[in-house]
Amino acid sequence: AxxxxxxxxxxxxxxxxxxxxRCNYSSSVPPYLFWYVQYPNQGLQLLLKYTTGATLVKGINxxxxxxxxxxTSFHLxxxxxxxxxxxxxxxxxxxxxxxxxxxxxxxxxxxxxx
Amino acid sequence: EPEVTQTPSHQVTQMGxxxxxxxxxxxxHLYFYWYRQILGQKVEFLVSFYxxxxxxxxxxxxxxxxxxxxxxxxxxxxxxxxxxEDSAMYFCASSPRTNTYEQYFGPGTRLTVT
Numbered sequence: 001a002x003x004x005x006x007x008x009x010x011x012x013x014x015x016x017x018x019x020x021x022r023c024n025y026s027s028s029v030p031p032y033l034f035w036y037v038q039y040p041n042q043g044l045q046l047l048l049k050y051t052t053g054a055t056l057v058k059g060i061n062x063x064x065x066x067x068x069x070x071x072t073s074f075h076l077x078x079x080x081x082x083x084x085x086x087x088x089x090x091x092x093x094x095x096x097x098x099x100x101x102x103x104x105x106x107x108x109x110x111x112x113x114x
Numbered sequence: 115e116p117e118v119t120q121t122p123s124h125q126v127t128q129m130g131x132x133x134x135x136x137x138x139x140x141x142x143h144l145y146f147y148w149y150r151q152i153l154g155q156k157v158e159f160l161v162s163f164y165x166x167x168x169x170x171x172x173x174x175x176x177x178x179x180x181x182x183x184x185x186x187x188x189x190x191x192x193x194x195x196x197x198x199e200d201s202a203m204y205f206c207a208s209s210p211r212t213n214t215y216e217q218y219f220g221p222g223t224r225l226t227v228t
Contacts, residue, residue: 041221046216046218099170100145100147100209102149102159
């Protein structure tokens with residue numbers, strides 16, 4: 001069965017430091033991959049997605065992620081954290097085979113320290 | 115920018131009562147979804163809906179659950195007889211078509227069953 005693993009339920013970084021949020025998936029066929037962000041009391045907002053083509057994808061707010069098929073990973077990065085990046089981040093996959101549902105990871109809560 | 119809306123933002127109900135959670139998807143979207151997130155757990159797929167019928171449902175979506183698109187704008191999730199374990203955040207999502215696999219999420223309804 002498809003699964004998504006996000007290592008680290010809580011990550012703290014200093015303002016201006018690199019943000020790295022990890023996501024690994026299990027799938028025999030590379031799925032479509034997504035990162036969503038959830039700010040307090042808000043819905044899930046799409047940060048970026050990988051479907052086909054270039055494996056390094058850029059999203060909103062300076063985030064990017066790289067699809068690595070050999071590592072079955074889709075880690076999210078941002079060179080310099082900002083206080084406004086504090087939120088919960090979810091990695092999700094769409095398995096593709098006859099289904100459009102998303103399978104989500106457990107989420108990573110990012111804290112940015114002043 | 116168009117967005118998915120959900121009402122109410124918070125619903126408190128007693129065990130055994132029926133609840134209806136409402137969603138207004140983005141107007142030109144064709145595919146509709148419900149997900150739920152129990153506190154501290156991952157976001158889980160419940161059901162997808164297309165062309166006025168369920169296209170896929172999870173094991174969670176048993177006979178206590180039903181969905182409906184009663185008019186051209188609303189998409190509802192009904193829980194017939196709520197249980198304590200139904201307490202969760204319920205997210206509605208919509209998608210314009212299948213080939214983008216991008217789903218737009220609403221802000222969620224927090225359901226508390228007492």
